[in-house]
Amino acid sequence: MSIDLEFSKFAHTYEHYDIIQEKVALKLLSCLKYRPKRILDLGCGRGALVKKISWDIEHFLGVDFAKRMLELHPKGKRIECIYGDFDNPGLYEELLLYDFDYILSASALQWSRDIDILFAQIKRLNFQDFAFAIFTADTFKTLHKTANITSPLPSKEQILQAAQKHFHFNSYLQDYKLEFADTLEMFRYIKRSGVSGNRNILNYKQIKRLMCEYPVDFLEFEVIFLYS
Numbered sequence: 001m002s003i004d005l006e007f008s009k010f011a012h013t014y015e016h017y018d019i020i021q022e023k024v025a026l027k028l029l030s031c032l033k034y035r036p037k038r039i040l041d042l043g044c045g046r047g048a049l050v051k052k053i054s055w056d057i058e059h060f061l062g063v064d065f066a067k068r069m070l071e072l073h074p075k076g077k078r079i080e081c082i083y084g085d086f087d088n089p090g091l092y093e094e095l096l097l098y099d100f101d102y103i104l105s106a107s108a109l110q111w112s113r114d115i116d117i118l119f120a121q122i123k124r125l126n127f128q129d130f131a132f133a134i135f136t137a138d139t140f141k142t143l144h145k146t147a148n149i150t151s152p153l154p155s156k157e158q159i160l161q162a163a164q165k166h167f168h169f170n171s172y173l174q175d176y177k178l179e180f181a182d183t184l185e186m187f188r189y190i191k192r193s194g195v196s197g198n199r200n201i202l203n204y205k206q207i208k209r210l211m212c213e214y215p216v217d218f219l220e221f222e223v224i225f226l227y228s
């Protein structure tokens, strides 16, 4: 498994709050063996993946449980979006009606309640190949260490162990770093980027203390790419 380190200077605009997810989506597409025509995207969000697909497709099906994200996702004759929770076994009964060349997921599966059960559900579907990019527990590593809190995300070992039970795959680990002018900007990013899953893992007092004690001017992200 190779590890790449990538630095990105944080840009001071709203559009750049998803700068890391954009890089992750691009990297995920570079893992594909061919240009699939029938695609399922789990946790499709506002359509980072479909917007980057430059070839003709037959059917792109995006699934997300955030209605406001789905509203912003591109739609068309060949692009369909459905509201669904990828942790809900009922969703898979509906998805079993389709055949897919590829199942894709970028920056979403780390939020599964149980990644082992999730992979078992995905395996039941009719598909040829898959490529998943999953943030690991080492995302925001220094922040969690400084605040003495445990990451809500699964570790790379947990993800790999669960995946090995269900799939044959290649894996690739990538680290990203995002630099900030100050800690206020950094906490704004955490709140607005969606990388924290919009879960308030720190209370106001903890945030205030962290803003004084955070030892570096960057945030770390670790993403594991699993692909057939």
Ligand SMILES: C[S@@+](CC[C@H](N)C(=O)[O-])C[C@H]1O[C@@H](n2cnc3c(N)ncnc32)[C@H](O)[C@@H]1O
Residues within 6 Å of the ligand: 018, 021, 022, 025, 042, 043, 044, 045, 046, 047, 048, 049, 063, 064, 065, 066, 069, 084, 085, 086, 087, 105, 106, 107, 108, 111, 112, 194, 195
């Ligand atoms: C960080 S965004 C990534 C969106 C998009 N895939 C991208 O690459 O930019 C994570 C997405 O996963 C969705 N998500 C998280 N948990 C989910 C679940 N259990 N079922 C369906 N969607 C989920 C969120 O609503 C959000 O749109």
